[in-house]
Amino acid sequence: MAAILLLFASFALYRGRQLRRHVAGLESEFRQLADRHARASRALAIVTSQGARLVQLRRAGDKAGPPLRAWWSRPAGFVLSGFGVPKPPAQRTWQLWLLPKSGRPVSGGTFLPGARGEVLLISDLTGRLEDPAALAVSEEPEGGSPQPTAAPVWLGSLSE
Numbered sequence: 001m002a003a004i005l006l007l008f009a010s011f012a013l014y015r016g017r018q019l020r021r022h023v024a025g026l027e028s029e030f031r032q033l034a035d036r037h038a039r040a041s042r043a044l045a046i047v048t049s050q051g052a053r054l055v056q057l058r059r060a061g062d063k064a065g066p067p068l069r070a071w072w073s074r075p076a077g078f079v080l081s082g083f084g085v086p087k088p089p090a091q092r093t094w095q096l097w098l099l100p101k102s103g104r105p106v107s108g109g110t111f112l113p114g115a116r117g118e119v120l121l122i123s124d125l126t127g128r129l130e131d132p133a134a135l136a137v138s139e140e141p142e143g144g145s146p147q148p149t150a151a152p153v154w155l156g157s158l159s160e
Contacts, residue, residue, distance in 0.1 A: 042122050049076040055135055057156035068119065068154050070096075070135050077124040078108065080135075085113040088139045095140040096121060097148055098132040105136070110144040132158055 046052060050073075057068040057080075066084040080096055088094055096108035111121045136152035 039120065039122060043079045043081075043120060046073050046076045046079045046122070047071045049073040052076070053158060055156040055158055057135055057137060057154040060152050060155050063153075066117070068137065068156070070156065072132070072135075072158065077122065080108070080111070080119060080121040080123075080137075082113075082117070082119040084117040085119050086117065087113055091142045092139050093142050093144060094119075094137050094153075095144045095148070096123070097136045097138065097152070099134040099136055101133045105148055106132075107144060107146070108135070110140070134158060 052071045052073040055070040055072060057070060059065040059067075065086070066082055068080060068082040068085070070078055070080045072078045078098075085094075093110045093112055095110045097105040098108050099105050109121055109123045111119055113119050134155060134157045136148070136156075137154040138148045138150045138152050140149055
């Protein structure tokens, strides 16, 4: 009888550990989904806000490549999205710039595309800048730069 109880207790402990690991994995997955939902909700709020403006960012020069799209709303912020965006070289990142009508560019944040080249950058720069004249994306050192160090790879005008 003692052997049966010991066997049962061992199995219960083993199964309990398995279930705890499974629950921890589900909790992690839930947090990731909740984060994705919050980001998507924030992006949708910006895109659908009154006065939101769509900006098409095209590859600078005559280079072929995927376009980027940005939605700018003064009270809500902006969203930058794209698909098929290439990864920058090692230890480099893409950085979005808001180009004012006069003055220095303002960083809108850095980003790296996902595994399939997907990009979703959401930023709240309300109050930091009047309506920008254009948006640009440049390749910058990892972590970003206080000002652009390279020519824009993508460029889009808000006056279009």
